[in-house]
Amino acid sequence: MALDASSVNSLGFAKPPAETRVVVAMSGGVDSSVVAAELAAEGYDVVGVTLQLYDHGAALAKKGACCAGRDIHDARRVAETMGFPHYVLDYENTFRDAVIDEFADSYLAGATPVPCIRCNERVKFRDLLETAKDLDADCMATGHYIRREMGAERAELHRAADPDRDQSYFLFSTTAEQLDYLRFPLGHLPTKAATRALAERHGLSVAMKPDSQDICFVPNGDYASVIEKLRPGAADPGEIVHADGRVLGTHAGVLHYTVGQRRGLGIGGLSEPLYVVKLDVEARRVIVGPKEMLSTRIVPVREINWLGDAPFASQSEWHLGVKVRSTRPPREAIVRPISPTEAEVELIVAEDGVSPGQACVFYAGEGSRVFGGGWIWRGA
Template sequence: MTPADFQLSQPLKARRIVVAMSGGVDSSVVAGLAAASGAETIGVTLQLYDHGEAVGRVGSCCAGRDIRDARAVCDKLGIAHYVFDHASSFRETVIDDFADEYLAGRTPIPCVKCNMGPKFTDLFALARDLGADCLATGHYVRRVEGAYGPELHRAIDPARDQSYFLFATTAAQLDFLRFPLGGMPKAQVRELAAELGLGVAAKPDSQDICFVPDRDYASLVKKLRPEVETSGDIVDEAGRVLGQHKGLIHFTVGQRRGLEIGGAAEPYYVLRLDSASRQVIVGPKRALAVRTARIDNINWLAGDYHGEMTVKVRSLAKPVPARLEHDRVTFELPEYGVAPGQAAVLYAGDRVLGGGWIQQTERAELALA
C-alpha cells in the first residue's frame, strides 16, 4: 500500500489527520490509509456507552473490547490513540431522545442523532483541538468536490451506503470531513485490513444499535421510561375498539405483525400512534398511502438546486420521485410506511441534497379497491 491509497476517493493534502475509530474493520482501515499517506495520524475513540462487557456481547460499538481493538490497531500502525469519555453527552442527545421519541409514539433513528452530536460535533471539536487538517471516518459515503464546494454522495457500494444516516451533515462539517471508504466495496476494505496485518480484518460488522442489546428496544425504553408500558386500545379509523395492546413501544407505522386482532375482512396495519390517548390506530394497507409529508429541521446542502429529485423515507427504502416545497415533501406516487420520527432524505442522482425529520403525513386520497 502506498500513500496514494488514501486518495482513492478523497484527495487530501494534510499534515495531521484525526481518525474516528470504533474498533471495527472500517475505521481501522481508514487509520491505515491515513498513516500510509505520510501525514501524522491520530486515532480517537469516544467512550459512549459500554454495555458490551456487562452482557458479554461482541460487536457493540464503543464497548470495552472495541476500545481495546482500536488501541491494538493504533499500536500496530505506530500511531497515537486517545479515548475520550462522552457518555453523558451520548446519554442526553441519543439515548434519552431515543426513549422520548418512542414514548411520543414516533420511530426514532438514533444513528443520525449520534452523527449529529457525539460523532461529528464532539469529534470535530476534539480534532480541531488536536490541530488536525481533517477528520476521517469509516462511513460508506463519498465527498465529491463540486463546482461550489464539497458535495455529499452515495457510496459506490449500494449495499453499504450510509448517506441516509448522514443527511444532517452540515456544509462546514463536510468541508472538514473525509470518507476514504466511499469508493470501495466492503470486500476490498477487508482485503486492505488483511494486508495491513490488522487483527480486526475478519471482525464481524455490528448489526444492532450500539446501546440496545439484541435489538430489544422495548426493554431498554421500559427501563428508562416505565410509563411506556401503559396499555391501551387498538382501534380502527372509526374509533371502534378491536383489541388491546401492552404499550406503544411495541408498534411502528406500517407494522402488521403483533396486532392480535381478528374479524377483519382484510389485513390491518398500524396507521398511526396516538401518544395522548395511548391508542394504536389500524386500517387496511390502502390507508397507509401518503401523498405529502411535512418535515422540520431541514439541512440543505445543495444551494439553489431546483431540479428533479428523489426521496428516501426509510433507510432501506428505494428513493422515489418527489418534490420539496418549503417544508413539505410531495411524492409523485403515494408512498407507504411513512413514519413520523424518521427522516426524509432528498437526492439528485447519487448526490445528497439534504433532508429533514418527518413530523406529519397527509394521507393520499385513493379510490377504494
C-alpha cells in the first residue's frame, strides 16, 4: 500500500525523525558538519562517524586534508555542540589496502588514478556503510554535493543543483543498492555560501573552514614524493623521447609525468610546444609530441557501474553525455556495450588528454541524471 506523503519524514521514512537513526560520515569539514547539525536540529537520532584513514600523528601537522587529526577534533566539536554521539574508527589498514596501494601502482604503470573515487567506492560506501547498518541506522548521510531522487523504478542519482560544486564524477561507482541506503542532504543547495550560512546558524566552529584542495594523503599535490616513499626506487631515470624517435633529454622518473602535461618537461629551446602523449613505463620513457596527438575519440571503458533502469547490455548503444575529466562538462557520446561491465565510448567531438586511470562518467543527454560510468583502461 502506498504511504501518504505527509507521513514520510525528510529522509523518506514513514516514522518520526526521533525514531529514525542516521549515521553521518563526518570528515571534519563544513559540508558534513552541516549535514549532521541540520539532521540533529530536525530531531533525528544522529550518530557521527569519522574515519582515521592514515597515521594520526603525521596528519596533525598537515593542513587542509580530509580526516587528518585536526579534522577529527573539529568533527568531535560539532558533535558536542549539537549533542549527538561521535565515534572515530581506525580504517588506516583498510584505506592503505583499498586506496593508497592501488594509487601508487597505477601511477607507476603510467595511469592517472583518481583515489577519491576508490575511497568512496571501497571505504565510505562499502565498509563504512556496513558499519552504519551494524549500528542499526536506517540510512547513512554524507556531505557530498549530489542529489538522490526517487524515480519511477528506483532511487536515482542526479547532479547537484550547484554545477560548481557537483561531485557526481567522484560518485559514479555508487551502486543502486548503496543508493537505496544513502542520503545527500546538500545536493539541492544553490551555492557553497548557503552551506556556510547554515553552519553559522548552528554556531559551528567550522563555518568558515577552508575547503580541502589536496588528495588527503598527498601533501601539496606532491604525488612523486608520496609514491617514492611507498615504492622505493620508483623514480628511476630515463629518456624523454619525441614521438618521431628523437631523444630530447632525460627525466628523473616516469612517476613525475602525466599524459597531457606540458609544463615542467625540462626540454626547452624547441620550436613547438610539446605535451606528454604516452608513458612507456617498462622502457622508462616519456613520449612527447604535438597537441594534436592527444586528441581522442574512442575511449575503452571497463568496471562499469550502470544506474540505468534497463540493463546496460540490453541495447547495442546508448546516446549519453560523458565526462572524461572531473573539470570538463559532459560531452555528447555513443556508449556501445561490449559486456555488462565493458564498453567502447565514441566521443562525437574529440577530447584532449584522455588518460588511463581516469573515470568516464555517463549522464542523461540534456538532464541531470547520472547513469554511472567506468574506468578508462588503456591509451587510445
